[in-house]
Amino acid sequence: MSKRATIHLKSGEERRVLGGHPWVYSNELQAGAELKTIAPGSIVTLRHADGRPLGLAFFNPKSLISGRIITRDSATSIDTAFWRGRLERALALRDRLVGVPYYRLAHAEADGLPGCVIDRFGDVIVVDVQSAGMDAEIEHLTAAIDDLLSPRVILVRGDGPARELEGLTPVSRLAKGELEDTVPVEENGARFLSDVRAGQKTGWFFDQRDNRALIARLAQGTTILDAYCYMGGFSIQALRAGATQALALDRSAPALDLARQAADLNGVADRFKTQQAEAFEGLSELAQAGKRFDIVVADPPAFVKSRKDFHQGARAYRKLARLAANCVAPNGILMICSCSHNMPADELMRQASRGIQETGRIARLLYHTGAAPDHPVHPSLPESAYLKALTFAIE
Numbered sequence: 060m061s062k063r064a065t066i067h068l069k070s071g072e073e074r075r076v077l078g079g080h081p082w083v084y085s086n087e088l089q090a091g092a093e094l095k096t097i098a099p100g101s102i103v104t105l106r107h108a109d110g111r112p113l114g115l116a117f118f119n120p121k122s123l124i125s126g127r128i129i130t131r132d133s134a135t136s137i138d139t140a141f142w143r144g145r146l147e148r149a150l151a152l153r154d155r156l157v158g159v160p161y162y163r164l165a166h167a168e169a170d171g172l173p174g175c176v177i178d179r180f181g182d183v184i185v186v187d188v189q190s191a192g193m194d195a196e197i198e199h200l201t202a203a204i205d206d207l208l209s210p211r212v213i214l215v216r217g218d219g220p221a222r223e224l225e226g227l228t229p230v231s232r233l234a235k236g237e238l239e240d241t242v243p244v245e246e247n248g249a250r251f252l253s254d255v256r257a258g259q260k261t262g263w264f265f266d267q268r269d270n271r272a273l274i275a276r277l278a279q280g281t282t283i284l285d286a287y288c289y290m291g292g293f294s295i296q297a298l299r300a301g302a303t304q305a306l307a308l309d310r311s312a313p314a315l316d317l318a319r320q321a322a323d324l325n326g327v328a329d330r331f332k333t334q335q336a337e338a339f340e341g342l343s344e345l346a347q348a349g350k351r352f353d354i355v356v357a358d359p360p361a362f363v364k365s366r367k368d369f370h371q372g373a374r375a376y377r378k379l380a381r382l383a384a385n386c387v388a389p390n391g392i393l394m395i396c397s398c399s400h401n402m403p404a405d406e407l408m409r410q411a412s413r414g415i416q417e418t419g420r421i422a423r424l425l426y427h428t429g430a431a432p433d434h435p436v437h438p439s440l441p442e443s444a445y446l447k448a449l450t451f452a453i454e
Contacts, residue, residue, distance in 0.1 A: 063101075063102060063103055063104050063115075064093070064096075064097045064101060064103045064104070064118070065103060065104045065105075065106055066083075066088055066089075066094065066097075066103050066104070066105055066106070066116070066118055066125075066126065067088065067089040067105075067106050067107070067108055067110070068083070068087055068088060068089070068105070068106070068107060068108055068113070069087060069088065069089055069108060070108040071108075072087040072088075072108075073107055073108075073113070075087075076105075076113060076128070077113075078439060079438065079439035080439045080440065081127060081128045081168045081173065081437060081439065081440060082124045082126065082127060082128070082168075082440070083105065083116065083124070083125055083126030083127075083128070084123060084124060084125060085120075085122070085123055085124075085125040087125075088125055088126070089108065094118075094120055095120055097118050097120060099118075099119045099120065099121050099122075099191040099195075099225070099226055100117060100118075100119060100190075100191035100192045100193075100194055100195035100196075101117070101118050101192075101195070102115055102116070102117060102118075102129065102137055102192070103115070103116055103117075103118040103126070104116075104133050105126055105128065112133040113128075113131070113133075114128055114129070114130055114131040114132065114133055115128070115129045115130050115132070115133055115135060115137065116128045116129060116192075117129060117173055117174075117190060117191065117192025117193070117195075118192075119190070119191045119192065119225055119226070121191075121225065121226040122191070122224055122225050122226070123224070127168070127173035127174060127190060127192055128173070129171070129173060129192075130171075137196070137199075138199055139199045139202045139203050139206065140203075141199075142172075142196070142199055142200050142203035143203035143206055143207055145165070145170065145171045145172060145203075146164070146165060146177075146203055146204065146207050147207060148170075148171075149164055149165045149166075149170045149177075150164060150207065150208075152433075153179075153433050156432050156433055157268075157433055159245055160179055160181050160182075161179060161180060161181065161244055161245045161246060161265070162178070162179055162265055162268075162433040163176060163177070163178050163179075163265045163266070163431075163433040163434050164177040164178065164179045164184070164433075165177040166433070166434050166435055166443075167189075167437075167443070168437045168440055168443065169434075169435040169436060169437040169440075169443055170435070172193060172200075173190055173192055173193060174188070174189045174190020174191075174192065174193050174221075174225070175187065175188050175189065175190060175193035175200070176189075176261070177204070178255075178261040178262075178263065178265060179208075180242045180243070180244055180253065180255060180262070180263070181242075181243065181245075182210045182211040182212065183210060183211060183212040183214070183238070183242050183255065184204055184208065184210045184212065184213045184214070185214045185216065185255050185261040185262060186200065186201065186204070186213065186214065186215045186216070186234075187216055187217055187260065187261050188215060188216075188217040188222070188227075188230065189217055189219075189221040189222050189225065189227075190221075190225055191225045191226060191227060194217075194225075194227055194230075197215060197234075201213050201215065201234040201235070205235060210235065210236070211235075211236050212233065212235060212236035212237070212238050213233070213234040213235040213236065214231070214232075214233055214234070214238060214255055214256065215230060215231070215232050215233075215234050216230060216231040216232075216255075216256070216261070217229065217230050217231075218230070218231075220364060220365075231256060238255070238256060240254065241253060241254055241317065241320075242254075242255050242262065244263050246265075246268055246271065246292065246296070247268065247271060247272050247275065247296055248299070249292075249295055249296050249299055249321075249325055250321065250324045250325055251263070251290055251291070251292065251295070251317070251321040251324070252290070252317050252320050252321060252324070253290065253317070254313065254317065257313075258290075258314075259289065259360075263290070264289065264292070265431060265433060265434070266398075266430035266431055266434045266446050267292060267293075267358065267396075267430075267431070267446075267448075268431040268433075269428065269430075269431045269432075270293075270394070270396070270428055270431075270448045271292050271293050271296045272296070273394075273426060273428065273450065274293050274296070274297055274354060274356060274392075274394060275296045275297050275299065275300035276300065277354060277392055278296075278297035278298075278300045278301055278302040278354060279300060279301035279302070280301060280302075280303060281297070281301075281302050281303065281352075281353035281354050281392075282302065282303055282304045282305070282306075282352045282353050282354070282388075283297045283298075283302050283304070283305045283306070283352055283353065283354040283355070283356070284305075284306050284308065284345070284350075284352040284354070284355045284356070284386055285297075285305060285306065285307045285308065285356050286308045286309075286338045286341070286342060286355065286356065286357045286358070286359075286383065287308070287309060287338050287357060287358045287359045287360070288307035288308055288309045288314070288315075288318060288333075288358075289309060289311070289314050289318075289358075290314055290317045290318045290321060291305075291307045291317075291318030291319075291321050291322065291331070293356045293358070294306070294307045294318075294331065294356075295318070295321050295322055295325055295327060295331065297354065298322075298325070298327035298330050298331060299325055299327060302330070302354075303330060304330050304332070305327075305330060305331050305332070306332050306333070306334060306345075306352070307331065307332070307333045307334070308333075308334045308336060308338060308341045308342075309333075309335065309336075309338075310335060310336060310337050310338070311335075312335055315333045315335055318331075318333060319331070319333060338357070338359065338379070339378065339379070339382060342357075342379075342382035342383055342385070342386055343382055345386050346382065346385035346386050350386060351386060351387065351388040351389075351391070352386055352387065352388060352391065353387075353388050353391045353392065354387075354391060354392045354393075354394075355383050355384075355386050355387050355391070355392070355393050355394070356393075356394045356396075357379055357380075357383045357393075357394070357395050357396065358394075358396040358448075359375075359379060359396070359397075360398070361397075361398050361399040362375040362376060362397070362399055362402070363397075363399035363401040363402045364399070364401070365401065366401055368401070369401060369402070372399060372401075372402060373402070373406060373410050374410075376395070376397060376402065376407060376410040376411060376414070377410040377411070377413050377414040377417075378414060379395065379414065380393075380395050380410065380411040380412075380413070380414025380415050381414035381415070381417045381418055382414075383395065383414075384414065384415045384418045384420055384422075384453055385418050387420070387453045389453075389454065390452070390453070390454060391452075391453050392425075392450065392451070392452060392453070393415070393422070393450070393451045393453050394448055394449065394450045394451075395407070395411045395448070395449050395451075396446070396447065396448045396449075397446070397447045397448075398445055398446050399445070400441075400442045400443075400444070400445035402447070404427070404444075404447045407447050407449065408424075408427075408449060411449055411451075415451065415453065420453050420454060421453070421454040422451040422452065422453050422454075423451060423452045424449060424450070424451055425450045425451065425452055426448070426449075426450040427447070427448075427449055427450075428447075428448045428450070429444060429446050429447060429448065430444075430445070430446040434446070
């Protein structure tokens with residue numbers, strides 16, 4: 060601990076951190092040649108300008124987010140026992156919230172793991188590392204997971220722009236065990252198969268659990284179109300709840316294959332169809348063919364991955380709402396989702412409303428929802444409230 064490097068905030072820059080924000084930006088730190096000598100991902104002592112300690116943080120001189128606060132206690136030892144304590148707290152909450160061992164076990168800063176999420180698939184654990192600090196702590200973290208849960212498999216993976224911004228290369232390695240081609244997933248009583256090694260993110264989107272249950276509650280006696288369906292989470296759960304037919308639309312052949320396998324597992328294959336296509340093209344073709352569905356769900360990947368993409372992404376959400384609304388039957392339901400934290404909820408509402416209005420239809424907002432509670436929001440980090448879902452009644 061005595062060998063830890065120290066970083067100092069500039070005078071007057073402590074208000075945000077004292078208010079609970081877990082990040083320190085590079086322009087908030089006192090400059091100095093010594094900062095360049097600190098290895099990315101190192102644990103440092105964060106101090107006021109006058110030297111008083113503020114806590115411990117991961118430091119990365121290569122990132123705009125130079126400091127990620129770990130703890131406000133500067134005397135704490137950061138080791139396997141420390142991370143086990145964080146995981147024990149997260150585990151107790153998830154078991155209480157979800158009840159079955161298929162959930163997001165830890166959600167980055169909100170659970171005290173800066174830049175790292177952990178998903179649990181029964182006895183398979185997937186650790187998605189997006190920060191240099193957690194990357195440097197991965198041996199301690201996986202040891203803590205093994206000590207707490209004794210899983211059969213621990214997979215460490217990470218890629219994408221967030222990891223690149225931290226100066227990290229993609230990673231995918233087994234820290235424990237051997238992994239099959241697919242891993243079972245249970246959600247709201249339904250069964251699925253996930254490719255946790257090569258699938259998107261960790262292989263499954265647990266954040267949509269409650270929104271899938273919402274659509275299922277509305278599904279009795281309906282037809283459903285599941286656009287950007289991935290592995291069929293919305294449509295298969297709707298069929299289990301009494302929907303009469305479902306069409307799952309996605310561009311990924313491997314995802315659609317897993318969706319069809321899930322339909323078999325859940326006994327709904329006779330009412331489940333798939334279509335491989337880009338969503339915009341597929342929605343346009345369905346509307347032009349006169350196809351209408353009682354429920355349409357559109358859950359796209361992030362259209363606004365950075366602030367520079369904002370205007371283009373906003374137009375994409377507007378277009379998606381228009382195309383999807385054209386496929387909704389009279390007095391039907393439309394759910395539009397966004398996982399872009401750079402797309403504010405009020406702007407998504409504005410663009411979705413405009414898109415629906417362009418069809419000449421009348422819409423009423425029924426539900427404005429977010430991620431399931433195993434994806435908690437850090438109160439001082441608005442970016443962690445990334446998922447928005449708008450559910451409309453369409454006349």
